[in-house]
Amino acid sequence: MATVQKDRSMLLQKEMIANHFARLEQAPETGEKVVYTFVPGNLTELIRSFGALPMLPEINALQSGMRKQSGDYIAEAERAGHSEDVCTYVKCDIGMMRSGNIGPGGTKLPKPDLLLLSYTGCYTFMKWFELLREEYQCPTVMFHVPYQGDGVLEPEHRRYMLRQLREQVIPALEKVTGRRYDEDRLREHLVRSARAEDDLVAVLQAGKLRPSPIDGYFGTVYYVGPIFSAFRGTEEGVEYYRALREEVDERAALGLGPVTPDGPLNDQKYRLVVEGPPNWTSFRDFWKMFSDERAVVVASTYTKVGGTYDFGFRHDPADPLGTLADYCSGCYTNLNLPSRIDMLVRYIHEYQADGFLINSVKSCNSFSAGQLMILREVEKRTGIPGAFIESDLVDPRYFSAANIKNRLESYFQMIDARRLGKTA
Amino acid sequence: MATRGEDAGRQALTRAAVVDRAREIYDDLDFGVVRQWLAEHPGGKAGGYLPVYAPREVLHACGFLPVGIHGGGDRLEIIRGDAFYQSYICHLPRSVIELAQSGRLDMLSAVLFPSTCDVIRNLSGMWKLLYPDVYVRYIDVPQTPDPGAAVDFWAGELERLARDLGDVSGHEPGDDELRQSIALYNDVRAMVRTLYAVRQERPWDVPTEELYLLLRAGESLPPEEFIALARGYLAAVEAEPRRPRDNSRVVIVGAFCEQPPLGLIKSIERAGCYIVDDDFLLGNRFLTHDVPLDGDPLRALAAAFVRNDQHTSVLYEIDPLGKRRLMRDRVAAAHAHGVIFATPSFCDPALLDQPMLRAGAEDAGIPCIAFKYAENSGQFQQFREQAGTFSDSIKLWGAA
Ligand code: SF4
Ligand code: SF4
Numbered sequence: 001m002a003t004v005q006k007d008r009s010m011l012l013q014k015e016m017i018a019n020h021f022a023r024l025e026q027a028p029e030t031g032e033k034v035v036y037t038f039v040p041g042n043l044t045e046l047i048r049s050f051g052a053l054p055m056l057p058e059i060n061a062l063q064s065g066m067r068k069q070s071g072d073y074i075a076e077a078e079r080a081g082h083s084e085d086v087c088t089y090v091k092c093d094i095g096m097m098r099s100g101n102i103g104p105g106g107t108k109l110p111k112p113d114l115l116l117l118s119y120t121g122c123y124t125f126m127k128w129f130e131l132l133r134e135e136y137q138c139p140t141v142m143f144h145v146p147y148q149g150d151g152v153l154e155p156e157h158r159r160y161m162l163r164q165l166r167e168q169v170i171p172a173l174e175k176v177t178g179r180r181y182d183e184d185r186l187r188e189h190l191v192r193s194a195r196a197e198d199d200l201v202a203v204l205q206a207g208k209l210r211p212s213p214i215d216g217y218f219g220t221v222y223y224v225g226p227i228f229s230a231f232r233g234t235e236e237g238v239e240y241y242r243a244l245r246e247e248v249d250e251r252a253a254l255g256l257g258p259v260t261p262d263g264p265l266n267d268q269k270y271r272l273v274v275e276g277p278p279n280w281t282s283f284r285d286f287w288k289m290f291s292d293e294r295a296v297v298v299a300s301t302y303t304k305v306g307g308t309y310d311f312g313f314r315h316d317p318a319d320p321l322g323t324l325a326d327y328c329s330g331c332y333t334n335l336n337l338p339s340r341i342d343m344l345v346r347y348i349h350e351y352q353a354d355g356f357l358i359n360s361v362k363s364c365n366s367f368s369a370g371q372l373m374i375l376r377e378v379e380k381r382t383g384i385p386g387a388f389i390e391s392d393l394v395d396p397r398y399f400s401a402a403n404i405k406n407r408l409e410s411y412f413q414m415i416d417a418r419r420l421g422k423t424a
Numbered sequence: 425m426a427t428r429g430e431d432a433g434r435q436a437l438t439r440a441a442v443v444d445r446a447r448e449i450y451d452d453l454d455f456g457v458v459r460q461w462l463a464e465h466p467g468g469k470a471g472g473y474l475p476v477y478a479p480r481e482v483l484h485a486c487g488f489l490p491v492g493i494h495g496g497g498d499r500l501e502i503i504r505g506d507a508f509y510q511s512y513i514c515h516l517p518r519s520v521i522e523l524a525q526s527g528r529l530d531m532l533s534a535v536l537f538p539s540t541c542d543v544i545r546n547l548s549g550m551w552k553l554l555y556p557d558v559y560v561r562y563i564d565v566p567q568t569p570d571p572g573a574a575v576d577f578w579a580g581e582l583e584r585l586a587r588d589l590g591d592v593s594g595h596e597p598g599d600d601e602l603r604q605s606i607a608l609y610n611d612v613r614a615m616v617r618t619l620y621a622v623r624q625e626r627p628w629d630v631p632t633e634e635l636y637l638l639l640r641a642g643e644s645l646p647p648e649e650f651i652a653l654a655r656g657y658l659a660a661v662e663a664e665p666r667r668p669r670d671n672s673r674v675v676i677v678g679a680f681c682e683q684p685p686l687g688l689i690k691s692i693e694r695a696g697c698y699i700v701d702d703d704f705l706l707g708n709r710f711l712t713h714d715v716p717l718d719g720d721p722l723r724a725l726a727a728a729f730v731r732n733d734q735h736t737s738v739l740y741e742i743d744p745l746g747k748r749r750l751m752r753d754r755v756a757a758a759h760a761h762g763v764i765f766a767t768p769s770f771c772d773p774a775l776l777d778q779p780m781l782r783a784g785a786e787d788a789g790i791p792c793i794a795f796k797y798a799e800n801s802g803q804f805q806q807f808r809e810q811a812g813t814f815s816d817s818i819k820l821w822g823a824a
Contacts, residue, residue: 336552337550
């Protein structure tokens with residue numbers, strides 16, 4: 001039964017996360033080493049191959065946003081001198097730490113044994129870990145992933161990354177964990193990564209069906225959670241994506257849509273592509289603005305920030321460090337603007353979208369700077385007008401429900417008018 | 425053959441004449457001096473670069489006149505630029521786009537976008553789309569703390585850049601030409617260091633308003649002309665000394681990319697602060713030592729970047745205590761009394777660094793104030809009042 005299977009993947013995810021956070025909480029006692037790192041360019045398999053536990057501050061921040069805790073944390077950080085103008089993930093994290101470092105799930109978060117600064121696709125990452133390094137006074141290792149300024153991974157850039165992995169990152173992990181680098185072990189993790197990635201891609205591409213059995217944005221941020229965070233390359237990750245794929249396949253076979261805050265969305269009126277991260281503080285209200293209108297998101301770019309798999313990349317155990325470099329380089333925010341535009345245009349065509357929407361978040365220059373140009377270029381190349389809305393990630397002050405709802409309603413009316421025009 | 429700049433240097437210009445010349449260049453948003461240079465050098469090209477650090481030597485050796493693109497300040501009405509940027513993005517990129525969309529940058533055959541922040545990074549992609557005939561390169565400087573890997577990477581980037589720019593200009597430079605350009609920019613940096621040293625020693629003789637205009641002129645002038653103009657300025661300063669005042673000595677921090685309007689610099693000075701160190705136009709002195717002229721020139725340039733001791737928001741700070749120490753060290757080196765954090769609104773690098781820098785300064789007992797500006801801020805009253813109160817409090821409480 002579809003509902004039972006859906007519950008299974010959700011339950012699995014809940015259980016995985018709860019276990020992970022319990023292990024994190026107990027790490028000071030068990031001696032398990034904790035490595036903080038970022039979602040884009042996360043080296044989860046490598047960290048895991050040393051028996052260490054990854055923790056991702058962005059995930060904590062977004063979950064604090066969903067649980068309505070982020071506003072207080074941000075205020076706390078601003079009181080301590082952090083500017084109102086900068087990324088609210090950073091301020092949420094710092095505010096949380098200053099408030100006792102109780103994670104969004106209610107467990108105490110451990111201090112990092114290592115800050116693995118995978119500098120991939122976002123300038124703020126560098127400052128974030130410089131700030132955390134001051135607070136925790138722990139070892140920090142910088143891993144510089146060059147930006148794809150010309151839209152490709154240049155061979156010299158790949159060599160530079162490999163050298164840093166061998167000469168900086170691995171020695172830092174060896175030192176912190178007291179274990180030697182074990183390439184065979186890393187390969188085993190990578191085999192599991194690729195398996196989960198296959199299943200994830202099948203899930204993402206189900207958005208091409210009519211009706212779409214997934215929501216490629218609101219629903220998919222849950223789906224990518226495990227692979228973007230601590231579970232790529234783990235058995236639990238493999239099991240989760242297998243279960244998820246079965247669930248989605250079954251919904252597809254039955255001609256069912258995704259489950260939204262309004263219940264199942266089988267009768268889909270609008271198919272959209274979305275660029276930009278969601279707002280987390282009013283996530284369900286935001287989603288509901290779409291499902292109320294029977295709009296389903298068939299594909300999104302945000303769900304590629306932790307890895308772009310749907311154009312063929314898979315972690316390759318035959319080239320363990322090279323594949324990590326390739327992975328990092330290909331994360332969405334490490335792609336240049338023309339590549340991002342190409343991706344959106346491709347999604348609109350391949351997923352037969354009626355429209356596209358940009359949610360521009362105040363926090364994030366990496367995503368947001370240039371989005372108005374993206375809007376115009378995509379409109380020009382597809383002939384489809386786009387919608388542009390503004391909000392923030394986890395700062396509740398910047399989510400204006402009425403404004404966004406109005407914008408969306410007019411946008412859907414515009415799509416209706418275009419349809420009428422076409423059939424007239 | 426003497427250049428016009430050398431002639432100017434020999435004519436013992438007055439301070440006012442040098443400053444007027446520099447102001448004229450600064451005010452000219454059509455980049456007349458660049459266009460004139462192009463007219464006088466038929467095979468030459470102009471290559472722009474955004475803040476902060478770009479290897480101008482490489483542009484120069486490939487036959488380009490390097491041109492700093494620092495926005496339009498308060499002298500440019502934004503008509504098209506706002507359509508490209510949301511309200512919560514700093515002002516610089518919109519005025520850069522405005523300059524470009526209004527044709528004022530149409531003389532540039534190449535534009536380099538350094539890895540200063542994600543706004544400039546993304547602007548590189550926009551430029552590729554808007555101006556497909558212009559060579560665009562995102563300049564990703566090495567951030568790894570491993571000097572070996574950093575030098576190899578950066579030397580490779582510089583080689584690639586030299587090849588690409590050579591393709592654009594039709595002139596790929598040999599080692600000797602690269603060395604000549606490096607030597608010339610060593611001279612430029614030495615001159616900038618001298619100007620900063622004289623100002624630090626006698627800020628009453630070298631007001632920052634004047635120094636700043638001179639340095640801005642240096643962002644468009646051929647290097648030899650800048651050096652000559654600066655020499656003329658220094659000679660004029662010696663010839664026309666001024667009397668010191670009882671001002672406080674301050675360091676300005678955070679203004680390395682989007683530049684403050686001139687009125688803001690003037691307001692700070694008129695409020696009783698001598699600016700004795702700053703990070704305006706930081707790229708012109710990013711390399712703190714001469715680049716050696718022996719060996720492979722691009723490797724030498726790369727090594728100079730990596731072995732540099734420039735600490736700024738746009739580079740990863742390797743030393744865990746580095747941010748905490750930086751203000752204390754800079755204030756001590758400049759014999760300053762306080763720090764003014766003057767940062768562009770919405771500037772990630774400057775604003776994310778500020779809590780670390782400020783905490784370090786305050787731990788060391790250094791008085792600080794902070795304000796935000798935009799390059800087109802038009803009201804300076806509030807800045808003047810803040811800076812005035814700051815200066816008075818420094819004098820009153822004896823930090824001076
Ligand atoms: S600036 Fe953007 S990419 Fe960077 S940490 Fe913030 S939200 Fe993430
Ligand atoms: S002012 Fe700051 S945020 Fe804006 S482009 Fe410059 S460095 Fe980037």
